[in-house]
């Protein structure tokens with residue numbers, strides 16, 4: 001099955017990988033990649049190089065742009081630089097017609113508003129790590145947006161998150177591990193997330209997995 005968002009893959013899934021090290025000269029495509037996304041994560045905007053991003057996307061016609069966005073987790077204020085880097089990358093995705101993986105920790109409303117400016121030009125959006133209540137779902141749907149559910153779902157006490165996961169329209173749902181090199185050993189596999197999701201949604205597990213995989217293909221434009 002397809003892991004809709006991670007930074008390194010595990011051996012049991014095909015993954016949509018946003019490598020964090022593509023910017024440093026000797027980049028080699030990681031193993032297990034179903035698709036690669038290149039972008040400047042909002043935590044690392046000082047290192048953004050617009051020309052290099054364009055070049056990587058030209059060299060990789062199947063690649064998308066991500067993970068990009070805004071963040072209020074590390075700091076309450078969003079810097080001007082963050083906003084410039086985010087819109088620069090959205091413009092590139094729009095010009096090159098690439099799907100986008102979005103990050104919007106503690107500022108999803110602002111990220112949705114920014115994405116709306118590119119609603120027609122960017123083919124699809126993945127709202128990764130999305131945990132806001134369901135109020136933004138109609139806007140996300142209108143953007144050809146997908147929402148990926150992560151390992152937080154495995155926590156029996158995550159009542160609000162489970163409620164959100166039960167509400168997202170089936171044709172917008174994806175699952176993600178958000179695995180990084182540092183967390184690889186302890187991150188649950190997406191199959192475990194899918195299993196709990198199937199229980200919450202009261203759907204047969206195999207059926208749900210085939211829906212999730214076809215959603216991932218639609219997100220990638222296959």
Ligand SMILES: [Zn+2]
Pocket residue numbers: 005006007067178
């Ligand atoms: Zn991530």
